[in-house]
Amino acid sequence: GQNIDQPTEMTATEGAIVQINCTYQTSGFNGLFWYQQHAGEAPTFLSYNVLDGLEEKGRFSSFLSRSKGYSYLLLKELQMKDSASYLCAVREAGFQKLVFGTGTRLLVSP
Amino acid sequence: ETGVTQTPRHLVMGMTNKKSLKCEQHLGHNAMYWYKQSAKKPLELMFVYSLEERVENNSVPSRFSPECPNSSHLFLHLHTLQPEDSALYLCASSQERGGTDTQYFGPGTRLTVL
Numbered sequence: 001g002q003n004i005d006q007p008t009e010m011t012a013t014e015g016a017i018v019q020i021n022c023t024y025q026t027s028g029f030n031g032l033f034w035y036q037q038h039a040g041e042a043p044t045f046l047s048y049n050v051l052d053g054l055e056e057k058g059r060f061s062s063f064l065s066r067s068k069g070y071s072y073l074l075l076k077e078l079q080m081k082d083s084a085s086y087l088c089a090v091r092e093a094g095f096q097k098l099v100f101g102t103g104t105r106l107l108v109s110p
Numbered sequence: 111e112t113g114v115t116q117t118p119r120h121l122v123m124g125m126t127n128k129k130s131l132k133c134e135q136h137l138g139h140n141a142m143y144w145y146k147q148s149a150k151k152p153l154e155l156m157f158v159y160s161l162e163e164r165v166e167n168n169s170v171p172s173r174f175s176p177e178c179p180n181s182s183h184l185f186l187h188l189h190t191l192q193p194e195d196s197a198l199y200l201c202a203s204s205q206e207r208g209g210t211d212t213q214y215f216g217p218g219t220r221l222t223v224l
Contacts, residue, residue, distance in 0.1 A: 004152070031210065042114070042200065042215040043153075050210075087153070091211075097166065098213060100153040 002026050004101035006088050011107045012078050020073045020086050020104045028093030034062050034073045035087040037103065043087055047073070075106075083108045112136055114216035116201050122222045125191060131219045133184040133201030141206045142184040143213065144176060147198040159184060160206055191223045 003025045012018040024032070031050040035043035049055055049064035049071060061074040073086055085103040092099060114135045123129050135142060144156040158166035159178040173195075175187040184201055198220050202213040 033212065035215075040220075042217045045212050045214065048210045048212060089153075097155060097158070098153075099155075102150065102152045 002092075002099045004088055004090060004099060006086075006101040006104045008102065009105045009107070011109065014078055014080060014108055014110050016078050017074065017076050018078060018106065020075070020088075020106065022071045022073070022088035022101060024069050024071070024088070024090045024099075024101075026090045026092055026099055029066060029090060030093045031091040032062075032064055032071050033089045033091065033098065034060075034071075035089065037085045037087060039084075046086075078108050080108050080110070082106060114201060114203055114214055116199075116216040116219050118219060119217065120220045120222075122224065123188070123191065124224050125193075127191075128187070128189040130188065131186040131199055131201075131221075133186075133216055135182055135184075135201075135203035135214075135216075137203055137205075137214060139203040139205045139214075140181050141204045142178060142181075143202040143204075144184065144186050145200040145202065145215075147200055147218070153200065157186075188221075191221075193223050196221055196223045 006022045034046040036046050037043040047062035054063045059076045064071045085105045087103045088101040089098040117132045141160045143158050146154045156170045157176040162178050173190050177185040198218045200218045201216040204211050204213045
């Protein structure tokens with residue numbers, strides 16, 4: 001079956017570093033995506049991993065271990081505007097189907 | 111307009127009404143998607159169109175009827191909905207076999223069924 005797990009909610013302080021974990025069990029694997037979604041807005045693409053390792057993009061980095069079915073999104077130098085939900089999604093092999101987790105709501109406080 | 115647009119942004123309808131949601135993508139993509147997002151649930155894929163042909167239908171009730179007249183436009187026709195259909199309906203598009211095939215989302219239509 002398909003299962004993607006991520007924490008429901010996390011809190012952090014402005015300027016700090018936070019790591020949001022995602023574990024997955026899917027039928028086939030063809031890449032993992034992270035999206036950011038502010039309340040009432042569209043999910044926006046953050047990162048993509050298909051090979052093991054770390055992908056860095058400014059303040060955001062994403063890591064993947066395919067053998068462990070595990071990924072994390074690392075946010076550095078947190079800003080208030082980073083308060084949002086972060087969605088982990090796995091693309092199954094074959095077609096374009098993305099399977100999403102329930103999302104992690106991140107609250108950044110001053 | 112840029113990216114993916116959706117109209118209306120908000121919709122309130124009765125169970126006997128018929129309405130349509132519209133999505134338009136300005137990215138030159140060849141695949142379009144409808145998702146449903148309910149509170150505390152993952153995004154649920156409803157329909158996928160690739161090159162204007164429906165390639166995925168995730169056991170969606172027949173009261174939801176998609177239409178893709180061309181690669182830039184996607185509709186979701188609604189009729190005799192139930193209150194549990196109230197949710198945020200998101201449209202997305204991607205370029206198949208175009209690198210990472212990343213899906214780009216529209217802002218969504220917030221649907222309330224009374």
